[in-house]
Amino acid sequence: MAQIVVRYFASARAASGVAEEQCEGDTVDDVLAELSTRHGARLTAILEASSLLLNGMRVHDRSMPVPSSAELEVLPPFAGG
Amino acid sequence: MTERPLVETAILLDEESMTGFLAATVPRQAGAVVSFNGIVRDQDHGREVTELEYVAHPTAASVLRETVDRVLATHDAVLTARVAHRTGRLVVGEHAFFVEVAAAHRGQAFAACGELVEDVKRLLPVWKRQVFTDGREEWVNSP
Numbered sequence: 001m002a003q004i005v006v007r008y009f010a011s012a013r014a015a016s017g018v019a020e021e022q023c024e025g026d027t028v029d030d031v032l033a034e035l036s037t038r039h040g041a042r043l044t045a046i047l048e049a050s051s052l053l054l055n056g057m058r059v060h061d062r063s064m065p066v067p068s069s070a071e072l073e074v075l076p077p078f079a080g081g
Numbered sequence: 082m083t084e085r086p087l088v089e090t091a092i093l094l095d096e097e098s099m100t101g102f103l104a105a106t107v108p109r110q111a112g113a114v115v116s117f118n119g120i121v122r123d124q125d126h127g128r129e130v131t132e133l134e135y136v137a138h139p140t141a142a143s144v145l146r147e148t149v150d151r152v153l154a155t156h157d158a159v160l161t162a163r164v165a166h167r168t169g170r171l172v173v174g175e176h177a178f179f180v181e182v183a184a185a186h187r188g189q190a191f192a193a194c195g196e197l198v199e200d201v202k203r204l205l206p207v208w209k210r211q212v213f214t215d216g217r218e219e220w221v222n223s224p
């Protein structure tokens with residue numbers, strides 16, 4: 001199982017209460033499930049709506065495996081302009 | 082061969098920087114200058130806003146530049162495009178978002194300005210936090 005760093009932005013940071021934290025999992029889905037268990041319904045809804053970056057690259061398929069020491073960023077829906 | 086357009090994009094930290102950016106002039110070949118100004122209002126859906134903040138992802142400056150370059154690739158009569166977005170705390174009346182396009186003729190200036198406004202709004206990794214008079218905090222567009 002890969003040990004990774006999760007970095008939260010905006011409403012995700014508000015819902016988790018932290019800017020970043022460690023997590024582990026074999027796939028992105030695994031990691032998200034663990035984060036949901038840790039932080040509850042509000043973060044779960046935000047994770048569902050967010051775009052994700054894994055080592056800077058956009059995640060299109062959440063069943064993808066997570067490499068060790070990866071960085072997963074949670075970007076909620078944008079609201080600029 | 083068409084000259085490459087002059088492109089200036091910026092993520093700015095205060096109102097003074099924004100007003101300075103807005104005031105810059107455009108080249109003389111530009112007959113048509115079209116701009117959009119996104120200005121902070123005192124209410125959102127009828128609720129009074131007491132505090133407003135934009136927060137940007139670290140990639141926001143480069144995403145802004147890439148987005149503008151991509152739009153201009155399909156608007157080859159554009160001479161200049163200048164786009165700025167604020168981050169940090171803003172108050173009512175301040176400038177949050179600015180797009181200006183200069184072209185020889187108005188058709189492409191209007192079209193490019195409109196497309197830049199829509200694409201930046203859709204793609205820029207920036208978030209907006211509002212606080213209302215009852216103390217409730219909201220992150221716009223988020224569950």
